[in-house]
Amino acid sequence: MSAKPKVFVTRIIPAKGLQMVQEAWDVDLWTDDLPPSRDIMLQRVRGVAGLLCLLTDRVDGELPVAAGPQLKVVSNHAVGFDNIVVPDCTARGIPVGNTPGILTDATADFAFALLMAAARRVVEADRYVRTGQWKTWGPSVLLGSDFVGATLGIVGYGRIGQAMARRALGFDLRVIYYDPTAIPEPNDPAQKVSLETLLSESDFISLHTPLSPATRHLMDARAFAQMKQNAVLVNTARGPIIDQMALYDALKTGRIFAAALDVTDPEPLPMDSPLLELENLIIVPHIASASQSTRDKMAMMAAANLIAGVQGQRLPNCINPQVYDR
Numbered sequence: 001m002s003a004k005p006k007v008f009v010t011r012i013i014p015a016k017g018l019q020m021v022q023e024a025w026d027v028d029l030w031t032d033d034l035p036p037s038r039d040i041m042l043q044r045v046r047g048v049a050g051l052l053c054l055l056t057d058r059v060d061g062e063l064p065v066a067a068g069p070q071l072k073v074v075s076n077h078a079v080g081f082d083n084i085v086v087p088d089c090t091a092r093g094i095p096v097g098n099t100p101g102i103l104t105d106a107t108a109d110f111a112f113a114l115l116m117a118a119a120r121r122v123v124e125a126d127r128y129v130r131t132g133q134w135k136t137w138g139p140s141v142l143l144g145s146d147f148v149g150a151t152l153g154i155v156g157y158g159r160i161g162q163a164m165a166r167r168a169l170g171f172d173l174r175v176i177y178y179d180p181t182a183i184p185e186p187n188d189p190a191q192k193v194s195l196e197t198l199l200s201e202s203d204f205i206s207l208h209t210p211l212s213p214a215t216r217h218l219m220d221a222r223a224f225a226q227m228k229q230n231a232v233l234v235n236t237a238r239g240p241i242i243d244q245m246a247l248y249d250a251l252k253t254g255r256i257f258a259a260a261l262d263v264t265d266p267e268p269l270p271m272d273s274p275l276l277e278l279e280n281l282i283i284v285p286h287i288a289s290a291s292q293s294t295r296d297k298m299a300m301m302a303a304a305n306l307i308a309g310v311q312g313q314r315l316p317n318c319i320n321p322q323v324y325d326r
């Protein structure tokens with residue numbers, strides 16, 4: 001009987017997915033809480049047929065070379081794939097998988113939770129109580145913004161952006177979106193607008209676009225200058241879409257009202273970052289998709305991509321299907 005193909009899994013993923021992979025292949029599992037270093041990655045992929053990696057692992061052209069010609073698949077345990085240089089994998093005929101769809105609702109729920117928390121100052125109010133500042137009920141204490149009738153601007157109108165719009169419509173918000181590639185649906189109450197219109201008309205802005213050269217620092221000093229003074233900015237997409245120094249200035253000077261970041265640049269945010277001094281900023285550690293069942297589904301989808309790839313079958317969710325046209 002021939003030995004099972006070997007795969008490298010770069011972190012302990014939820015058991016439902018890990019078991020699928022362990023039952024199928026010979027798994028080399030990285031069990032540390034922190035990601036493997038670059039050197040360790042390059043060593044551990046040597047001779048593997050498949051790699052199941054996380055968004056904290058960089059996969060570029062060097063990696064398939066270090067792995068060897070038997071590498072058949074890279075499966076990312078995330079929907080975003082800016083950690084992977086996809087053309088480098090495509091050039092070698094290696095399919096790359098991701099986990100779209102299943103985390104849409106969890107991510108949109110969390111983006112909406114952050115929006116409400118920032119607009120109504122929930123985290124700041126909790127700190128106010130815990131630091132003994134609550135002396136009495138006050139008519140002007142911790143005032144925030146109303147939702148009904150306000151305008152939400154969504155940047156990136158894919159699956160998650162549209163799920164955010166559905167939530168916002170339930171709260172009687174007007175929804176506009178900026179997405180150069182989205183084709184407007186005739187009955188969609190959300191309206192497609194230019195970036196300039198979105199920046200100048202939105203009371204709330206939520207980012208749902210992938211990170212690319214076109215979206216890196218899309219929210220820069222110029223963008224903040226166009227926003228309303230009561231604007232609340234939420235980012236559950238990728239940290240580098242915001243120029244964080246420009247965000248710092250905008251929040252510090254009151255150019256905008258508040259922000260909430262699930263993602264930062266870099267991650268984790270260094271403890272000496274000036275952003276941590278700001279009362280009107282919420283920062284959480286990249287957990288928008290972190291519900292139990294969503295993470296189970298992500299692990300199972302990443303496992304299914306890995307297993308199919310090692311078997312030489314088409315990945316259920318493939319980012320670079322061009323590899324199959326060869």
Ligand code: GLV
Binds near residue numbers: 081103
């Ligand atoms: C999380 O950020 C993901 O891309 O799945």
